[in-house]
Amino acid sequence: MDNSKINDRIKSEVTENPIMLYMKGTAMFPQCGFSARVVQILTHLGVPFKTANVLEDADLRDGIKQFSNWPTIPQLYVKGEFVGGCDIVTEMFQSGELQTMLEHNGITKAPTA
């Protein structure tokens, strides 16, 4: 596996996308309950986010774990900063911290068509 290549890919993804979620499955079809929960929270907040499916890419699955020093999927990045996995995101959502953090980063609800 080419470590630097996958690192570069992750680095540019988390920089280019204000909210980047590494997950199992897709936003439409999550393939793990923990990933589904984070998608549900982001959808509920109505913020735009991009996802990458680690089940389709073994290099990415290993690479993201090393990149974040985090052993599990899902993993949420906001403005290039690692926020956490399902437990942390859920806790932050329930306490309102996640909403505050997104606002501070200038991320607001996507305009509804």
Add this chain to the structure above:
Amino acid sequence: MAMSAADIEALIKTALPDASVTVEDLAGDGDHYAATVVSEQFRGLPRVRQHQLVYAALQGRMGGVLHALALQTSAPD
């Protein structure tokens, strides 16, 4: 293959001797746990760092033999 709640607690306490640790077997299958860890070492650290300390205590088992461990961490009140 699966780990017992006592194994998990012991590993965490070895790395964080001051911690108060509660481990709950959520599904009764030895595979899905929830742990609450309270340690002075978490004080002032962001949650990601707190969880990373616990994952480090588990020495790579998280995401491997240990499939699911819901974590709640905090510093003592």
